Amino acid sequence: MHLDRKNIEALEQRYRAALINSITGFKSLALIGTENSKKQSNLAIFSSLVHLGAHPPLLGFIVRPDSVERHTLSNIEENGFYTINHIHESFYKSAHQTSARYPKEQSEFDACGIRKIYRDNFLAPFVENSPLQIGLEVRKIMPIELNQTILVIGEIQHLYFDETAIAEDGFVDLERLGSITCAGLDAYYTTKKIARLSYAKPDRPINER
């Protein structure tokens, strides 16, 4: 099947959204927790997380301007802090439900039955049952003028997960933690490890670790 730029342009809007959202591949999936200055909390599901660097430890995510994600952005602009929480299969339906258009004064934690927890005086709520929780401070909000999306970049301040998941070399076993992945706008997946591979060098064959 071959679709070119004109074929894609001619597709019905929702069909095109489903198609183009699918082809990025399996995506990093998380719930982002925020709070405004009046302690009104918000929780929203994102599949646009991207690793930006380890030193300093930076993560980015994309906000669409015309969506429910807007509440997340306005809270981050107001408060400066937010949490990224991995999603476990046990609560993926509740996590998906946070994408509904709730009014701003209603917290998705309450509306979707997801328990929040505050840790170490951090100024944004974590998802209590999340297998890996990250607390971040916003560092940069970069508008992408091409399509009015926004890249939000944060620096990791706190990291919580079960210590049995970390390997000797620092690798965190997400499968052991039960983190799931997604594709498109609404498909959720567990994973099965094929292998970890050795560091690649031009003159040496790849080995499984």
Next chain:
Amino acid sequence: MHLDRKNIEALEQRYRAALINSITGFKSLALIGTENSKKQSNLAIFSSLVHLGAHPPLLGFIVRPDSVERHTLSNIEENGFYTINHIHESFYKSAHQTSARYPKEQSEFDACGIRKIYRDNFLAPFVENSPLQIGLEVRKIMPIELNQTILVIGEIQHLYFDETAIAEDGFVDLERLGSITCAGLDAYYTTKKIARLSYAKPDRPINER
């Protein structure tokens, strides 16, 4: 296990890189194919793809400035076009091998035994065995000054995949295509679908499709 900003800062460099690269979650994985003006081709593995929008259809990825990924960026700057190719389990070791530091005059297609294919006069090579192939034209190269990484944004010009993988609503079944995902710097995974869920609305329960 709790790590704060100071704990992370104090970690040994490679341990920190493995840790921070792990916690983004499972990632979108692809081989990016490019060519310079002398038709010298390059192929590199990336796990930093991010969906930016469906209309126009935009995809982004992150380039680290001090890495082998630099050849990809310089070819895109020179040529303006590139391909994003999903990775199938059948060639994931060869795909990983493209991350070795080959000299610029050596093509990873040849060095790693990955066959290239040219399609529809597009000015960059595709991976022949890739289950989903995307041809893009670069639209914006955005430096991220915080850590000298670069966000490369491209618009989709061509899309190729087996038509049996597309659903009635435009969703592309990546599992059926055999696209794989990754975590950290070196771990590869197949997936198992849990479910597709219905569009979330505040007053309606979520259903499986």
